[in-house]
Amino acid sequence: MNRRPGLLVYGLLTAFLLGSCAPLYWSFLVGSHSRDVLTKRVPPLIPGGHFWENAQRAFDAVPFWKAMGNSLIVSGTVATSVVFFSTLAGFAFAKLAFKGRTPLLVFVVATLAVPTQLGIIPLFIVMAKLGWVGSLWALIVPGMVTAFGVFFMRQYLVDAIPDELIDAARVDGCSLFRTFWNVAVPAARPAAGILWLFTFMATWTDFFWPLVVLPASNPTIQIALQQLQSGYYVDYSLVLAGATLSTVPLLVLFVLTGRQMVAGIMQGAVKG
Numbered sequence: 661m662n663r664r665p666g667l668l669v670y671g672l673l674t675a676f677l678l679g680s681c682a683p684l685y686w687s688f689l690v691g692s693h694s695r696d697v698l699t700k701r702v703p704p705l706i707p708g709g710h711f712w713e714n715a716q717r718a719f720d721a722v723p724f725w726k727a728m729g730n731s732l733i734v735s736g737t738v739a740t741s742v743v744f745f746s747t748l749a750g751f752a753f754a755k756l757a758f759k760g761r762t763p764l765l766v767f768v769v770a771t772l773a774v775p776t777q778l779g780i781i782p783l784f785i786v787m788a789k790l791g792w793v794g795s796l797w798a799l800i801v802p803g804m805v806t807a808f809g810v811f812f813m814r815q816y817l818v819d820a821i822p823d824e825l826i827d828a829a830r831v832d833g834c835s836l837f838r839t840f841w842n843v844a845v846p847a848a849r850p851a852a853g854i855l856w857l858f859t860f861m862a863t864w865t866d867f868f869w870p871l872v873v874l875p876a877s878n879p880t881i882q883i884a885l886q887q888l889q890s891g892y893y894v895d896y897s898l899v900l901a902g903a904t905l906s907t908v909p910l911l912v913l914f915v916l917t918g919r920q921m922v923a924g925i926m927q928g929a930v931k932g
Contacts, residue, residue, distance in 0.1 A: 684907060691715075691901030698896055714901035718888060723877070724902065727884035731864055732909065734796055734880065738803040739860040743852045745805040750813025751844040755826055756836075765814070771807045780872060787873060798873040799880070803863065809855055816851040817844060857917060861910060881906045 690697055692711035693704060718724055752758075753765050783802060784793070792798040821844060829839040845852075867882040874883060885906060888899045 687900040687904045695895045695897045718902040722884045722887045727879045727881045731881040734799045735860045735863040738863045739856045741804040742809045742859045743856045746809030746813045749810045753814040754817040768807045820847045
């Protein structure tokens, strides 16, 4: 028997929604006031009128638009590359029989247990020898495929593509790559969309590796925000105005693709 959600359910959802929006609202609230807002005994609850003034000061203090463009280039390129190569590898692990498939998959999954920080020094040495230190290539190339992406797409494609469909494509004369492109890629679109969004957001918010490999003159958005608070006195109105602006691309991306992301998650939840 179907029952409509009660007041308790709506109350909990409202509380979760307000709790999720509170940090973003606080950033906008502080960023819209003057620099002495946090020294007041009772902080304001209504936005002020200094947001664009603080935003302009952020633009003048750091190469903000260059950092925003760098983050868009790196995040978009890495997300697209991860989806393509992860889908390709996931299709191979899921539907192709080759020697050493299971041990190789176990090795790929095992790399998820290795902390990223352990590979920073050797990765930096490799980037230095290639002459990529200080360029966006040092961020793009190491992130072009991820173990999580391969495992995620493999798990999805195991049941999403019937073996009979692949056999039929081979009987019709399709090459292996054409079978992947015409059969696996359309079936993998819901999972690929989710992987693209998650990878984009993870790359956009990455801080440690860009801090190591990029100079202050060629930052990503997270490094630019760090530069705003690198002085002796931290102007939180300035910093949080920049932080609010840095979340705008992610909010726009979620608004444009949120329905597809939820549909993909639900399709994966009821698959099979």
